[in-house]
Amino acid sequence: MISFLQTIGRTFLSGLEAIGRVTLFTLKSVLLAIQPPYYPRLILKQMIEIGFYSLPVVGMTAIFTGMVLALQTYTGFSRFSAESAIPNVVVISLTRELGPVLAGLMVAGRVGAAMAAELGTMRVTEQIDALTTLSTNPFKYLVAPRLIAGLIMLPVLVLIADIIGVAGGYLVSVVKLGFNHATYLKNTVDFVQALDVISGLVKAGVFGFIVALMGCYHGYHSHGGAQGVGKATTNAVVTASILILIFNYVVTELFFAR
Amino acid sequence: MSTDLKIKVRGLSKAFGRKVVLNNLDLDVPRGQSLVVIGGSGTGKSVLIKCILGLLTPDKGSIEIDGREMVGASSDQREDAMRKFGMLFQGSALFDSLPVWENVAFGLIEGRGMKRRAAKEIAVRKLGAVGLGPEVGALYPAELSGGMQKRVSLARAIATEPEMIFFDEPTTGLDPIMSQVINELISKCVNDLGATALTITHDMHSLREIGDQAAMIFEGKIVWAGPAGDVDHSGNGFVDQFVHGRAEGPIKMPIRPL
Ligand SMILES: Nc1ncnc2c1ncn2[C@@H]1O[C@H](COP(=O)(O)OP(=O)(O)O)[C@@H](O)[C@H]1O
Ligand SMILES: [Mg+2]
Numbered sequence: 001m002i003s004f005l006q007t008i009g010r011t012f013l014s015g016l017e018a019i020g021r022v023t024l025f026t027l028k029s030v031l032l033a034i035q036p037p038y039y040p041r042l043i044l045k046q047m048i049e050i051g052f053y054s055l056p057v058v059g060m061t062a063i064f065t066g067m068v069l070a071l072q073t074y075t076g077f078s079r080f081s082a083e084s085a086i087p088n089v090v091v092i093s094l095t096r097e098l099g100p101v102l103a104g105l106m107v108a109g110r111v112g113a114a115m116a117a118e119l120g121t122m123r124v125t126e127q128i129d130a131l132t133t134l135s136t137n138p139f140k141y142l143v144a145p146r147l148i149a150g151l152i153m154l155p156v157l158v159l160i161a162d163i164i165g166v167a168g169g170y171l172v173s174v175v176k177l178g179f180n181h182a183t184y185l186k187n188t189v190d191f192v193q194a195l196d197v198i199s200g201l202v203k204a205g206v207f208g209f210i211v212a213l214m215g216c217y218h219g220y221h222s223h224g225g226a227q228g229v230g231k232a233t234t235n236a237v238v239t240a241s242i243l244i245l246i247f248n249y250v251v252t253e254l255f256f257a258r
Numbered sequence: 259m260s261t262d263l264k265i266k267v268r269g270l271s272k273a274f275g276r277k278v279v280l281n282n283l284d285l286d287v288p289r290g291q292s293l294v295v296i297g298g299s300g301t302g303k304s305v306l307i308k309c310i311l312g313l314l315t316p317d318k319g320s321i322e323i324d325g326r327e328m329v330g331a332s333s334d335q336r337e338d339a340m341r342k343f344g345m346l347f348q349g350s351a352l353f354d355s356l357p358v359w360e361n362v363a364f365g366l367i368e369g370r371g372m373k374r375r376a377a378k379e380i381a382v383r384k385l386g387a388v389g390l391g392p393e394v395g396a397l398y399p400a401e402l403s404g405g406m407q408k409r410v411s412l413a414r415a416i417a418t419e420p421e422m423i424f425f426d427e428p429t430t431g432l433d434p435i436m437s438q439v440i441n442e443l444i445s446k447c448v449n450d451l452g453a454t455a456l457t458i459t460h461d462m463h464s465l466r467e468i469g470d471q472a473a474m475i476f477e478g479k480i481v482w483a484g485p486a487g488d489v490d491h492s493g494n495g496f497v498d499q500f501v502h503g504r505a506e507g508p509i510k511m512p513i514r515p516l
Contacts, residue, residue: 037368118355126351129313133345134414135337135369 025217032137033144042141046149050111050208051156057110058103062161065098066090066168074177086179087187090169091162095196099161100154101248104207107154108240112215115146116236119219120229128220143220146212154208155201162197199255206251207244214240263322264289264422264454265310270319271478272305279305280316281478287422287471292448292455294469294486296462296500298509301475303458304348307424310456311345312336323422341369344415344453348426350407352399358410359385359395365418384413388443405436412440416447423448425457429464441467462501465489474500476509 073089119142122128131138166188173179214236222232265287272280279302287293297303308314310321312328321328323339331339344365352361360367362384363377372380382392388409399407408428415423428444429437445468448455457468465472469486474497482494489501499507 037371122353125349125354126347127353129308129311130345130347130351130353132313133311133340133343134365134418135340136364137337141368 022213022217025220026213029139029143029147029213029216032139033147035140037140039141039145042145043148046145047153049114050107050146050149050212051153054103054107054110054153054157055160057106058157058161059164061102061106062094062099062165063168065102066094066165066170067172069093069098069165070169070172070177074173083177084187086173086177087169087184088191090173091166091188091192092196094165094169095162095192095200096252097200097248099158099165100200100203100207101244103154103158103161103204104211104244104248105241107157107208108211108214108237108244111150112211112236112240113233115212115215116219116222116233117229119216120222120232123220123222124225124229138220143216146216147209150208150210150212151205152208154211155204158200158204159197162200195255199251202255203248203251206247210243210247211240214243262289263287264324265456266320266322266325267306267310268320268322270306270309270321271317272302272309272314273317279478280309280319283319283475283479285473285480286483287454287456289454290452291470292445292457292468293471293473294457294459294465295473295475295480296460296465296489296497297458297475298460298500302478303475304426306475307345307426307456307458311343311424312340341418342421344418344420344423346408346411346415346423346425346428348430350399350404350411352407352411352414354399356398357395358390358397358399358402361399361410362395362413362417364414369418380417381413384417385410387416387447388413389439405432405439408432408436408440409443412443412447416451419451420453422454422456423451425455425459427459427461428457429459429461437461437463438467444468460500462489 069090070086073086074083077083077085119128122142128138128142131141170181170184173184174181218232218236218239222228263286265285267283267285270280270283271278283306285295295303295306305314309316316329319329326335326339328336328339353364356364359378359381362381363374366372366377366380367374382395385392385395390406390409390413394402394406399410402410412428425444428440432440441464444455444457447453448468455468457464459465465486471483472486472489473480473483474494475481476496481496482492484492489497492498495508499509505511
C-alpha cells in the first residue's frame with residue numbers, strides 16, 4: 001500500500017518536474033529567439049521544410065476530410081430534411097476544428113519527428129556541443145528558427161487546408177449529392193464568419209509552436225545513442241499530439257465560451 | 259608562477275548520479291605549452307575537457323582561464339572565453355547538414371560575423387594546411403573517410419586561430435600513418451599559432467610526438483604530472499603500467515576468468 005502511494009507520488013512529482021523543465025526550455029527559447037543574432041536563412045529553410053513540404057500530406061488530409069464531412073452530414077441530416085445545412089457544417093467544422101487539429105497532428109508526425117531526430121542526432125554526435133565551442137548559441141541557431149517557422153507556417157497551411165477541405169465538401173455535394181454548385185458556394189460564404197477562420201488560425205499558430213517546441217525539446221535533451229534518438233522522436237510526436245488536443249480545448253474555450 | 263598558467267583547475271568534481279567521474283581533480287596548463295593528459299578509456303578524460311569548456315557544469319571546484327574564474331560565470335563571460343578556444347571532438351562532430359568548407363568557416367561566419375566569401379577563402383586555406391584540396395570543400399561530411407573527417411575537424415578547430423586548442427583523442431580509430439599525419443599537423447598548428455594545447459589521449463605515440471608536459475588521470479584524479487620526456491622514467495606505478503601496457507599493476511581491470 002505504502003509503495004503504491006509512493007509510486008503515485010513519484011510519478012506525480014516527476015510529471016511536475018517535466019512540466020517545469022519544458023516551461024524553462026520554452027522561456028529560454030523565446031527569450032533567446034527575440035535577441036540577435038537572427039538567422040533569416042535558417043528561418044526560411046525551416047519555413048520551406050514545415051510549410052511547403054507538408055502541403056501534400058495536409059492537402060490530402062483536408063480534401064478527404066471535407067468529402068467525408070459532406071457525405072456523413074448528408075446521411076445524418078437527410079433524415080430531418082436538413083440537407084441544406086451541409087455547406088455550413090462543412091465550413092464550420094473545418095475552419096474551427098478539423099483543419100487546425102488534423103493539420104497539427106499530421107505536421108506533428110512529419111515535422112516534429114524530423115526535428116527531434118535531427119537535433120537528437122546532433123546531440124549524441126556532439127554537434128550541439130561543437131556549436132557552442134564555435135561561439136554559436138544552439139538555442140538561437142537551432143531552436144529559434146524552428147519555433148518561428150512553426151508559428152508562421154502552420155496558419156498558412158491551415159488556411160490552405162480550409163480552402164481545400166471546403167472544395168472537397170463542395171465536390172461531393174455537387175457531383176454526388178446533386179447540390180446546385182452556386183447555392184453551395186453562396187451558403188458557404190454567407191455562413192462562415194471571420195471569427196471561425198481566425199480562431200482556427202490562432203489554433204494553428206499555437207499548434208505549430210507546440211510541434212516545433214516538442215521536436216526541439218526532445219531532440220535537444222536526447223541521450224544514449226541511436227536508441228535515445230528513437231525515443232526522442234517518439235516522445236516528440238506523442239507529447240505534441242496530446243498537447244495539441246489539450247490546447248485545442250483551451251483555445252476553443254478562450255474564443256467561444258461565454 | 260600562477261601568472262603564466264592558461265588554465266588552472268582546482269578540486270574539480272563531477273558525478274553522474276552515483277557514478278563519480280572526477281574526484282577533486284587539480285590540473286595546471288602552462289601558457290604556450292602543449293599538455294597531454296593520458297588515461298584509460300572511461301576515466302573521465304572527455305568529461306574533464308567538457309567541464310573546462312563549460313559544456314558540462316561541475317559539481318564542485320574551480321576552473322580559472324587566464325586567471326578568470328569560469329565556474330558560475332555568466333554566459334557572456336563564458337562566451338567571451340569560448341572565443342579564444344578551438345576544440346577537436348573525439349567523434350569529429352562535423353555539421354552534417356553543411357558542406358565541408360562551411361564547417362571549417364563556421365566559427366568565422368557565425369562566431370565572428372565574417373562575410374561568407376572572405377570566410378570561404380580562409381576555409382580553403384585551412385583545408386590546404388591539413389592536406390585537403392579545395393575540391394573537398396564542396397563535399398559533405400558523410401562523403402569523407404574517418405581520417406579526412408578528423409582533418410576537417412582540425413581545420414575547423416584552428417580556423418579562428420584560437421589561443422587555446424583542445425584535442426579529444428585526436429588519433430583514436432585512425433591507422434598508424436594517418437595518426438602520425440594528425441600528430442604532425444597538431445604540432446605544426448600549435449607551433450604556428452603559438453597556441454596553448456590540451457590533448458587527451460591514450461595513444462603513447464601521440465604523447466611523445468606532441469607533448470611538452472604530460473599528466474595522467476586515474477579514478478578521477480591526476481595521479482602524476484611532469485615533463486613529457488619523463489614518462490618513461492617517472493617512477494610512478496600508474497604511469498609505468500600505462501606506458502608499458504601491462505595488465506598487472508596498480509590499475510586493476512575488474513576481469514574474472516572465463
Ligand atoms: N552525459 C553523461 N551522463 C552519464 N554518464 C556520463 C556522461 N558522460 C560521461 N559519462 C560517464 O563518465 C565516464 C567517463 O566518460 P568519458 O569522460 O567520456 O571517458 P573517456 O576518458 O574515455 O573520455 C564514463 O563512465 C561515462 O559512462
Ligand atoms: Mg573520451
